[in-house]
Amino acid sequence: MNVRRFAAALTLAVSLTAAAAVGAQAGATGTWSIQPAAAAGQAHFDVDFADLDSSGSDVHHSNDVDLASIGLSRATLETNGHVTFAFEREAGTFTCDGTMSDGRGGGTVTFNANADYQAKMRALGYDGMTLHDQIGAALLDVTTAYVESIARAGYPHMPFSKLIAFRALGVDETFVRSMRATFPSDLTADDLIAMRALHVTSDYVNELRAMGFSIDAPRNAISLMALHVDAAYARALAGAGYSHLTARELVELRAMKIDAAYIQRVRDHGIKNPTVEQLVRLKAMNII
Numbered sequence: 001m002n003v004r005r006f007a008a009a010l011t012l013a014v015s016l017t018a019a020a021a022v023g024a025q026a027g028a029t030g031t032w033s034i035q036p037a038a039a040a041g042q043a044h045f046d047v048d049f050a051d052l053d054s055s056g057s058d059v060h061h062s063n064d065v066d067l068a069s070i071g072l073s074r075a076t077l078e079t080n081g082h083v084t085f086a087f088e089r090e091a092g093t094f095t096c097d098g099t100m101s102d103g104r105g106g107g108t109v110t111f112n113a114n115a116d117y118q119a120k121m122r123a124l125g126y127d128g129m130t131l132h133d134q135i136g137a138a139l140l141d142v143t144t145a146y147v148e149s150i151a152r153a154g155y156p157h158m159p160f161s162k163l164i165a166f167r168a169l170g171v172d173e174t175f176v177r178s179m180r181a182t183f184p185s186d187l188t189a190d191d192l193i194a195m196r197a198l199h200v201t202s203d204y205v206n207e208l209r210a211m212g213f214s215i216d217a218p219r220n221a222i223s224l225m226a227l228h229v230d231a232a233y234a235r236a237l238a239g240a241g242y243s244h245l246t247a248r249e250l251v252e253l254r255a256m257k258i259d260a261a262y263i264q265r266v267r268d269h270g271i272k273n274p275t276v277e278q279l280v281r282l283k284a285m286n287i288i
Contacts, residue, residue, distance in 0.1 A: 027092075027110060027111050027112045027113055028049050028052055028110070028111050028131060028135065029049075029108060029109070029110050029111075030047060030048050030049035030050065030059075030108070030109050030111070031047070031048050031106065031107070031108060031109060032045070032046065032047050032048075032096050032098065032106055032107060032108070032109040033045075033046045033104075033105070033106035034046070034072075034077070034100075034104065034105050034106065035103065035104045036103045036104070037064040038064075039064065041066060041067055041068075041074075042064050042065060042066055042067065043064070043065060043067055043072070043077060043103075044062070044063075044064050044065075045062070045063060045064075045065045045070060046060075046061070046062045047059075047060070047061045047062075047094070047109055047139060048060050048061075049109075049111065049132075049135055052131055052132055052135075057132060058132075059132055059135050059136055059139070061136075061139045061140075069087065070085065070087045070094075070096075071085045071086050071087040071088075072085045076100070077100065077103055078100075078103060079100045080100060080101050080102070081099060081100065081101075082097075082098075082099055083096075083097075083098060083099065083100045083105065083107075084096065084097050089137075089138040089139075089141050089143075090114065090117050090138075090141070090143045090144060091113070091114055091117045091134050091135075091137040091138035091141075091142065092111055092112055092113040092114045092117065092134060092135070092138045093111070093112045093114075093138075094109055094110070094111055094138065095109065095110045095112070096108070096109045097109075097110075111135055111138065113131065113134045113135075113138075114134075117134065117137070117144070118134060120144045121137075121144065121147070124144060124147050124148065124151065124156075124157075125156060125157035126147075126157075126160060126163075129160070133160055136164055137164075140164060140167045140168055141167070142163065142164065142167045146167065146172075147163065149172065149173040150163070150166060150171075150172075150173065150176065152173060153173045153176035153177050153180070154176065154180060155176065155189055155192075158189050162189045162190075162193065165193050166189070166192070166193065166196075169193060169196045169197055170196065171192055171193065171196045175192070175196065176192060178201070178202040179191075179192060179195060179200075179202060179218075181202065182202040182205050182206065183205075183217065183218050183221075186217065186218070187218055188218075191218035191219070191222070194218075194222045195218065195221060195222060195225075198222060198225040198226060199225065200221045200222060200225045204221070204225070204231070205221050207231050207234075208224070208229075208231070208234055211231075211234055211235065211238045211243055212238065212243035212244040212245075213234060213243065213244070213245055213246075213247070213250060214244070214245070214246045214247060215247050216247070217247075220247035220248075221247075223247065223251050224247060224250055224251060224254075227251060227254045227255060228254070229250055229251070229254045233254065233259065234250070236259060236260040237250075237253065237259075237260060237263075239260060240260040240263045240264070241263075241273075242263070242276070245276065249276045252276060252280050253276060253279065253280070256279075256280050256283045256284065257283070258279050258280070258283055262279070262283065262288075263279065265288055266278075266279060266282060266288050269288055
């Protein structure tokens with residue numbers, strides 16, 4: 001998942017969380033815009049719903065999408081003039097009306113909420129869904145089947161904002177189960193969100209562990225991936241004699257840009273078996 005999609009997920013989650021807890025209404029009207037995307041068969045699609053209640057909160061969603069997923073054909077995208085298209089989700093239906101010119105366009109969008117969806121979500125533990133919640137669920141296609149799969153994996157009744165983040169980042173039942181097997185205890189929804197955003201996988205963690213590195217907690221893996229500690233870097237350290245390190249030691253070395261070449265330079269200066277602490281101090285003081 002790229003950074004832009006992660007930012008979009010957080011923006012949507014924040015806007016949804018800011019909503020007042022009023023019952024989901026029948027529908028709402030907002031605006032849409034579209035422009036070409038880099039990938040074939042896709043377009044960059046923006047939807048805005050503003051001032052949905054007295055608090056003035058809104059929903060904004062921006063992402064590259066498959067044309068078919070929003071009920072739009074290539075022919076319609078290339079139309080010069082008036083267009084209409086619609087796409088249905090379990091949470092509700094979006095109907096777009098506007099104009100297109102040279103693959104770009106915009107207009108108004110109407111959302112009609114599905115009352116059955118709200119009832120099903122209430123049964124799954126999500127009571128008091130707002131209109132904002134239901135629009136967000138529809139935009140990200142948060143189906144009741146998806147919610148049930150996440151509950152089966154061990155995360156029922158999460159705050160709705162976290163459920164939105166899960167869906168936006170592609171956290172599915174398979175990923176949750178693999179990470180729970182990797183970290184059998186103390187794995188929070190926030191851990192899963194961060195690991196998915198940073199592309200931390202069970203294979204990544206297990207490969208580091210196989211080299212002798214101690215990766216005991218989710219935060220270890222998150223910190224290491226955030227600093228781009230990949231298998232190649234770890235393998236080079238292990239080859240230089242630094243394998244059975246803690247995650248903290250790995251982070252310290254990577255943060256100071258200490259690699260196998262630097263370790264060899266230190267050894268060439270007569271320090272044959274420098275500790276991690278010595279390496280960090282020498283690099284920080286720019287002695288070698």
